[in-house]
Amino acid sequence: MSAGGEGASLLTCAWSALGEDPAALKRVPPGGEPALTSALNVPRLARDAVAAASLAAALWTDSLLPRGRPRAVHLDAGRIATAFTSERHLRLRGVSPDLWAPLSGFWEAADGWVRTHANYPHHRGRLLAALELATGAGPDELAARIRSAAARDIEHRVYAAGGIAAAVRPAGQGLADWGGPPDAPPLALTRLGPAPARFPGSPDATAAAPLRGLRVLDLTRVIAGPVATRTLALLGADVLRIDSPALPEMPVQHLDTGAGKRTALLDLSLPADERTFRRLLDGAHVVVTGYRPGALDRFGLEPAALAGGRPGIILARLSAWGNTGPWAQRRGFDSIVQAVSGIAMRESPDGVRPGVLPAQALDHAAGYLLAAGVLSALRRQQDEGSTWLLESSLAGIAAGLLQDPRPLLPPLKPGPPTVVVSPDGITTALPALAYDEGPEDWPFPARPWGADPPDWVLEPAAQP
Known part of the structure; x- marks a missing residue:
């Protein structure tokens, strides 16, 4: 590696x-x-x-x-x-719970495949706006729109709008782009x-x-x-x-x-x-x-x-x-990096459809x-x-x-x-990290998002 x-x-x-x-x-x-x-x-x-x-x-x-x-x-x-x-x-x-939103996933394009990430509402909104779809559009409408265009075109349009979509690259191409x-x-x-x-x-x-x-x-x-x-x-x-x-x-x-x-x-x-x-x-x-x-x-x-x-x-x-x-300023997630890197096609179940x-x-x-x-x-x-x-x-x-x-x-x-x-x-x-005398479990379970005051448990000493 x-x-x-x-x-x-x-x-x-x-x-x-x-x-x-x-x-x-x-x-x-x-x-x-x-x-x-x-x-x-x-x-x-x-x-x-x-x-x-x-x-x-x-x-x-x-x-x-x-x-x-x-x-x-x-x-x-x-x-x-x-x-x-x-x-x-x-x-x-x-x-x-269901972890993936309906508009997140692989979609067949005119010349290949596209991977989208729309789990967050703002990313979903930008994806639909970039493809000129109504705010209430569902998977069928998205599939039809992507199927009518080239994968790289979808990628460019969605990223330009602040959304997240990537053309799936061939397994041998890797991270060339x-x-x-x-x-x-x-x-x-x-x-x-x-x-x-x-x-x-x-x-x-x-x-x-x-x-x-x-x-x-x-x-x-x-x-x-x-x-x-x-x-x-x-x-x-x-x-x-x-x-x-x-x-x-x-x-x-x-x-x-x-x-x-x-x-x-x-x-x-x-x-x-x-x-x-x-x-x-x-x-x-x-x-x-x-x-x-x-x-x-x-x-x-x-x-x-x-x-x-x-x-x-x-x-x-x-x-x-x-x-x-050139990609430093792009948004991305694990699933998107898999698509762009060629990993998705390396994991293909049949050599045609991308996998994960x-x-x-x-x-x-x-x-x-x-x-x-x-x-x-x-x-x-x-x-x-x-x-x-x-x-x-x-x-x-x-x-x-x-x-x-x-x-x-x-x-x-x-x-x-x-x-x-x-x-x-x-x-x-349970934690995967382990060593002699190390911790066996988390100090406490996850707290509700945003539930705590913005303070340190022990405030730092005043600077001289």
């Missing part, structure tokens, strides 16, 4: 990109590949992403709470499989500027909550970013997710990825809310963003500005297409990798100081997955799902 040559594992590449000691990889045991059937090496992708986060957490814990022997990583194939398909195991008082480097590492860690060590660890930290005292400002949506911040919350961080009241999150999706985090709403067009946001930013040790590159720069989140105004902070940025190239990976694997892998990167950057900061920038993209992970040949293994037998039921009847996946 990218750096390190064809077939190099995601874990090896990510560990190298973070500048970590390869000898630490000996703590990761063999096995742990989940039962996720695919034409690509999705089992190793999932296993390696969880292993990277688990190993980084074990190393951080050892740095705070050393013991006689290093903490080992544990990989449970069943937990990893359930975690990577968590939305399928979600139940609301025994009922499985994306413009990003096919051999890019799955993570990039960059030193932004000098700063003293800022977070040496809390005296209240435990092996099960080694990030206690860390304040994480969560500016993410959908799956990948929320998985990253949920992982940091699992480890004891005070994670506060901020959303705009004008862009509601899908309730089911929020419940699936919101465990252990608090959630508040701020309208940054209002001066009072913007002041609150800047206060939260001043108190954060880590900021995690999941919006398009540049979308949040006006709020003081451009990397150079953040390094100059808040030295010592760690900025972790996740995007669909990366921060360079057995999980939203790009999203989930990106989330665990970003969490691993934050943990690695914390250790670097503890030793070296500095302000750090972490970056990853779904397209970069897709490029690596396409280079990873599927090994000849016997069919994997799925085990029973590993889930937990909260007191209010919400069934969600």
Whole structure:
């Protein structure tokens, strides 16, 4: 997978990109590949992403709470499989909710296929407006309109209108149109500027909550970013997710990825809310963003500005297409990246119709990798100081997955799902991350979207 040559594992590449000691990889045991059937090496992708986060957490814990022997990583194939398909195991008082909107999916065009994403109302509205369909149009009308046009034409029209649709590329074409480097590492860690060590660890930290005292400002949506911040919350961080009241999150999706985090709403067009946001930013040790590159720069989140105004902070940025190239400003989701990268046709059931990976694997892998990167950057900061920038993209992970040949293994037998039921009847996946003395479950279930005040649990000390 990218750096390190064809077939190099995601874990090896990510560990190298973070500048970590390869000898630490000996703590990761063999096995742990989940039962996720695919034409690509999705089992190793999932296993390696969880292993990277688990190993980084074990190393951080050892740095705070050393013991006689290093903490080992544990990989449970069943937990990893359930975690990577968590939305399928979600139940609301025994009922499985519908996760895909009627206008999201594959549609046959005049010369191929188009993949649309219309789960959010604003994306649905832009899709219909771009194709000159009525606001109440349904799947039949959308199918007829797409069938009458070329796939690339649909893509261009919808993206120009701010919607999300992509022409499905051939399996062999891969990410040629994306413009990003096919051999890019799955993570990039960059030193932004000098700063003293800022977070040496809390005296209240435990092996099960080694990030206690860390304040994480969560500016993410959908799956990948929320998985990253949920992982940091699992480890004891005070994670506060901020959303705009004008862009509601899908309730089911929020419940699936919101465990252990608090959630508040701020309208940054209002001066009072913007002041609150800047206060939260001043108190954060880590900021995690999941919006398009540049979308949040006006709020003081451009990397150079953040390094100059808040030295010592760690900025972790996740995007669909990366921060360079002609597609950098495009919106995208896991399903769209699968379509554009050629993965959808690699997963075709018959060589004609596009297919899908057995999980939203790009999203989930990106989330665990970003969490691993934050943990690695914390250790670097503890030793070296500095302000750090972490970056990853779904397209970069897709490029690596396409280079990873599927090994000849016997069919994997799925085990029973590993889930937990909260007191209010919400069934969600148990954590996949695991190491000696690590956490067994989330600190608390997902909170209702926007239910919390926009404050840190422990307010930061006043600056001199």
